[in-house]
Amino acid sequence: MKPSLLRRAAQADVCLLLEGTFPYVRGGVSSWVNEMIRSYPELQFSIVFVGSREEDYEGAAYALPDNVVHFEAHYLYEAAPADAQPAREIPGDAEAFARSAALHDAWRNHGAADAGVLMADMVQLIGDNAPLSEEQFLRSRAAWDFIVDQYNRYCTDPSFTDYFWTVRIMHKPLWQLARVAQQLPPARVYHTVSTGYAGFLGALAHYRTGRPLLVSEHGIYTKERKIDLLQSQWIRDNRGAFERDISRISYFRELWVRFFEALGKLAYDAADDIVALYEANRQRQIADGAQASRTRSIPNGVDxxxxxxxxxxxxxxxxxxxxxxxxxxxxxxxxxxxxxxxxxxxxxxxxxxxxxxxxxxxxxxxxxxxxxxxxxxxxxxxxxxxxxxxxxxxxxxxxxxxxxxxxxxxxxxxxxxxxxxxxxxxxxxxxxxxxxxxxxxxxxxxxxxxxxxxxxxxxxxxxxxxxxxxxxxxxxxxxxxxxxxxxxYTKKQMIEQYRVLYQRLTAAPTRAGDADGRAAARGGCPVHHGAVAGTPAQSQGVN
CATH class of the missing domain: 3.40.50.2000 (Glycogen Phosphorylase B;)
Known part of the structure; x- marks a missing residue:
């Protein structure tokens, strides 16, 4: 990290959660973020950048504005250090995995209304020393039984080995983001400019702190990831020639798509306000599970x-x-x-x-x-x-x-x-x-x-x-x-509309809980196999 990015602060007004964009990648979203920060000199911003691997980014493409008081970067696909401890089986918490299964069933059923409540309940189980820790997922008998059950019930690909490792790769970033959420400096509002991994982190921050979450999407993340996944060459399809139905995509490809759909729904459930750039995208957000009353359109504007x-x-x-x-x-x-x-x-x-x-x-x-x-x-x-x-x-x-x-x-x-x-x-x-x-x-x-x-x-x-x-x-x-x-499409119009949002959200009281089950203490990482999975984060924010 270049010295100009080494900024630390105990708190901020707005915490921006950015996946694969500003300050390392040039493009429309990054340019928009840069202009937004500079348009509110009265606010202090912290930035959390989420990327794939550090080597994928050639240093900062943008200088941080003066009102960015905190910056941190996290890379989700860096090689993990070798584990010096020998592998050992641990029992695991069967009840915790049963509650996780209920959450996945809710997501699988097209984002059932109780998924947000189930997620709020789940967060108490998440953490390095909690029943659904990463160690539990990697080493417990309960996790193994859960994976085997999900494979037998849902997987249409014949390779259990590929299924097992796909599930592990999918979930690795989520526990890392859960640890990031636990250590974030407090902010009065969390603002993610996509769903995906940054949106997941925003949901965790919201659930852990009770502070508002603002989701603003330039493109619809789930749609763009689906395009990437359908074009990707790295996803396996082990079906034989006579087992393949050309009218359906392969199971693992579909699994990754459902993963990002579930992350999107999680971010929408957690958000106080959800912004699209234009009406058709607002309708797409609603179709993907966003509550209509929380959505609005604010078009981009230029100077x-x-x-x-x-x-x-x-x-x-x-x-x-x-x-x-x-x-x-x-x-x-x-x-x-x-x-x-x-x-x-x-x-x-x-x-x-x-x-x-x-x-x-x-x-x-x-x-x-x-x-x-x-x-x-x-x-x-x-x-x-x-x-x-x-x-x-x-x-x-x-x-x-x-x-x-x-x-x-x-x-x-x-x-x-x-x-x-x-x-x-x-x-x-x-x-x-x-x-x-x-x-x-x-x-x-x-x-x-x-x-x-x-x-x-x-x-x-x-x-x-x-x-x-x-x-x-x-x-x-x-x-x-x-x-x-x-x-x-003037910048002045756009900035004023976001100013109204920021003023309302930063002034909102910290929410200890409300009628729909969203609680201040919630946040964390669900374990889900039949419903979700993931892919490298470098491409986030389509610019």
Whole structure:
């Protein structure tokens, strides 16, 4: 850890729980976190960063603002030190595991209403010297019997060995997070910007302290993890050719998906307020188990005054530059952008495609993208620029491209609008709302670009050619984007809405317990096999 991150404090106003984002990884979520902290100089923040392994992060990408008084980082997939003690069986607490089984059954039954109450009861059993300690899970006869029972009842994969070790790998981070929660400096409110591991930690902090928990999601974590899991190559499927049903995903893949669904439901149950970026995501949160009365939408906002001077700096359009500004990772579908540029270059030979963003998160994918550019003969058209300052890039860009297969409300599109740059996006998240407007007043402003299907290079190329090749259309799209961001998506609007939330939550009394069974003393790590499991945390917060 660099010296600039070594900050310690006994307490804070707001504790931010961040998985795989600020301050180590650049992107939309990290940029948002940085701006949020700096927007409330009157508040003291502590930050808990949760990542995969320390070696996966190349130092801090952001300097900590002055009002960050405490910082700590925890890595969930570091190699464990060798255990000097010989393995030995311990009896285990059968009653504790029975209560754990009841909790898992509630989760398995699509997040039954009593899961929150069961979790509140469970926390008294969690801890290094408690009936559901990590040692109990790893070495007790009760844990072994429970795993065998769950395998026999639910597992459709023939390998018990893979099931056994998958369960162990899944649960390792949860006990580590339970220990982190026990040692956190007190805060008046805990704020997690995702569910997942950070959301689990937020739930533990809330249950242990009785202080409010705020959950704000840029994307829907469970949806994004499901995409990752369905694409992953490391999950085993031991079924034979005649045992496989191609209409169903493998058991272990499904197990990981249910794990993150359960973590999401746990965070929602613990939260006092749950924020989505736009209405469709708020409805998705409700469908995933969030109580509707606790949900609200607060869209991202940008500092339009800071971007306004970039409009005047724009060069006369001559170069036909299309820029994809984002991380070079599969979820951004950089390859579709490259293929679209290949198609467009046949009709517009001087077109330039700039890929502006870090490549270190998924080096193998970045190499594949570079190789694709070379194989298509696009070295003169497509440039990888790495991380660059937006105020340097945007005045030189004619169109913002977003080819992602999943997004929420992408800041880069709003930033482009504020700088006078229209956008072409895939039909994901709130992109259609940003391009075409939502509601009569918004829609009357006009289209700020185009929306195309996911993973369709030909459609993307056609939209690029139509926008760049029609000057009146481009100018109308530019004006629509500028008007939309200034009317509906300003940083001032966003900051004020979060200020109201922070003021209410930090002033709330510590809750010793309430009617729905959520108690101040609760928190900890459930043991669940048929319902949940986990995956490395590096990718959290989709930026």
């Amino acid at each position: 339009v005054d800071a971007f306004a001077p970039l409009i005047e700096k724009r060069a006369v359009r001559a170069r036909n530059v299309v820029a994809l500004i984002g991380r070079v990772v599969p979820i951004k579908d950089i390859k579709t952008f490259i293929r679209a540029l290949f198609i467009a270059s046949r009709s517009m030979p001087d077109i330039e495609g700039w890929i502006v963003g870090p490549e270190e998160e998924d080096p193998s994918y970045a190499l594949e993208c570079h190789a694709l550019v070379q194989s298509l003969g696009l070295a003169k058209n497509v440039k990888f620029l790495g991380f660059r300052r937006l105020d340097e890039i945007l005045p030189q860009v004619d169109v913002i491209a977003l080819s992602s297969i999943s997004e929420a409300l992408p800041l880069v599109v709003l930033e482009g609008f504020a700088a006078g740059v229209p956008a072409i996006t895939t039909d994901v998240g709130s992109c259609r709302q940003l391009i075409e407007g939502s509601g009569d007043e918004d829609a009357a402003l006009g289209f700020a670009g185009s929306v195309v299907p996911i993973a369709n290079p030909a459609a993307f190329a056609q939209a690029v050619l139509e926008l760049l090749g029609d000057e009146p259309r481009w100018l109308a799209a530019q004006q629509a984007g500028i008007a939309r961001v200034r009317r509906f």
